[in-house]
Amino acid sequence: MQIAKSLQQIQSSYIREILEAASNPNVISLAGGLPNDATFPMDIIKPAMAKLGEELAIFQYGDTAGYGPLLDHLYTRYQLPANQKAMITTGSQQGLDLIARAYIDPQDCVVMEAPSYLGAMQVFGLCQANIVTVEQNKQGPDIEALEQCFISNAPKLFYSVPDFHNPTGVCWSLATRKAVAALCEKYSVTLVEDAPYRELRFSGETLPMASSFCPDHSIVLRSFSKIAAPGLRIGMVSGKESLIQPLIKVKQGADLHSSVPMQALLLELLNNDSFAQCLENNTALYRDRYNKMAEELEKHLPNGCELTQVEGGMFVWVKVPQCDTFALAKSLLAEGVAVVPSDVFYPPSAAKSSALRLNFTNCSPFDLDIAIQKIGQVLRTQC
Template sequence: MDMLVSIYGPTYLAKSDYYCHTNHDNVESHMEIAHSVQQIKPSYIREILAAASDENVISLAGGLPDEQTFPIHLMKPAIESLPTMRDVFQYGPTPGYEPLIAHLTQSYQLPETHRVITCTGSQQGLDLIARAYVNPKDTIAMEAPCYLGAMQVFGLAQANLVTISQDEFGPNISELEQCFKTESPKMFYAVPDFHNPTGVCWSLEKRHQVAALCMKYNVVFIEDAPYRELRFSGDALALVSDFCPDHSIVLRSLSKVASPGLRFGTVSGKQSYLEPLVKVKQGADLHSSTPVQAIILGLLQHPEFPSHLKAIRAVYQARHATLVQALQTYLPDGCTIIPTEGGMFVWVTLPTCDTYQLAHELLANKVAVVPSPVFYPASSQATSAIRLNFTNAAPEDLITAVQRIARVLKSNLTKI
């Protein structure tokens, strides 16, 4: 029996669940599910999002942008010109739609030796990296807590995941060096800008230190940056990869600043690092949708795209301020929040408690949150915390949600 994490906490998988059943004309056939898939936990967040679709539940669980911010009007000219662009409906090159690749190469200011490829969401970029580079038992270092989707991808590749703890300025550098020295990981995966789930943005010093260690120990840095454009205060910092360009691969996404439904992301890095990804992508889907890439190019070149970015930052900054103020007003003693200057999440650490049970009780009280253990490869490592998303709820709902959380927490804490 294997443990699964369901919406209400751990449940167990029976041996029969390892088989896919079909039953035609009363002849039962079994097909064993691949070992790599058997050990993957179903996504808790997908399950909680399904439960949170009840219109009476205020969901702070997903990592969803607000639909009202989608820049559909800025995509309209490109969408309207698609009927005149017969070529984009043909098969296209695997690395991506050439005019878009040219645009991105320039806007990312890639060095001569580097390339960018487009993919179906940055999640596909992660999958391509895992399939191109990770053999079963290869060691990958990542922060703990960590982005759930990265754990899933590297888990499917049957990697050995080792974790580095994080403070409010980024990863613990001496732990990281020790890990590089003793475990020789193939790569270090991280989200330095407005981390998912903690919202932490690495300091400039940590960025330099991590880049120096990656070069010293020959570890490739996988920089996942979907929240980078969502900075609403403070100064933008260089990418970690800017300090170790030949030891890094960068993943970017338009999901958080334009629309996740477009499924658009990019991977950039040294040409020699990207060639194996192109091979894998050929086998996976030949190429990402070219009409979508033509729409993306129109969006990125639209003269009003920079003001769209400014506008969404202002909307999210206001919601973040509302959420933080409500948390400071209503949360009981013993709860702390990590300050952040962007992104989509606030991480609330709690007095030690069963956070699955808490999330369950909160759902019964019509608020959805994500409990900390789902963000750790080994849930026993988790300290008690919950992740709150502030981008997809109205300000008044954020306040009501915090009042409900505070009420449930207070009644739970008196029981401890």
């Protein structure tokens, strides 16, 4: 049977290919986006799972919008205004998919920063959106270019990751957050604020969400993959009720609801007094790993390469002289180091700059040392 035309144009997910190469025990992987499993709050999870085993009701079918007690908790935790609605999703990735299916017809314009999150490009590509990109600078998207883009393309959505962007690690400045929100209001574009890394800040000041400056023109995606555990597959989508209702309809057709036992488990976690400490330990570990990586990169990166400093999240973006980044990543893999070449983070038509995305959360300091030395050596010979 022939696969659908919409799928024919999608290349096999590079994420899967990277994770496959990275699972080779002889390869040091800076490629995946895996949280460090030492941060999973197993001391809370183990007894909570045993307790939940006694609760028959959570093993029955549940509500599409989510497990009521968890939703109540999240409305308070994130101080959602009274006119906002939240729905639990199977990871924030499902939230993205539901938004695409509920709102995007083929050729509808969706704007993103370039480079952008691979999973978002895949979702919007599958629904045959016309993906248009705007260059990202150190403060976030180029505001003048964004306004021109809104004027020329009349997009439905602007997809963004303002806190510790994947792949660049960039955190939008306050001025950029306000300016983007103002443009979304002015041109009636819905801002999709994807915030899986927001709570992984290890230095600097937390900034208000961009969506808080345009609450009626935004949808927020949150994830518990990076602050609890990705295997739970729990995320949340929230926004003005009229924006969320269509997503509930699509989710009914997609999976009826997300796993209720996993939602109940997440609630146990969030309600546990030691969860805040777990989160602090998590960010402290990532701060140490980032500092180690940044220190090694300073030592080993040849001239012409540049590391963008980050204040949180899981990735750094190392700019390299213009080159074939796929070939560079291949050479590194031959030396036993997996990285992600920048090209995969751009749609085919976008202007690309050469860089490597490096993950700093999931590799020991010892392996980081070896990997960065090898990156330095390969860059010196190839760039």
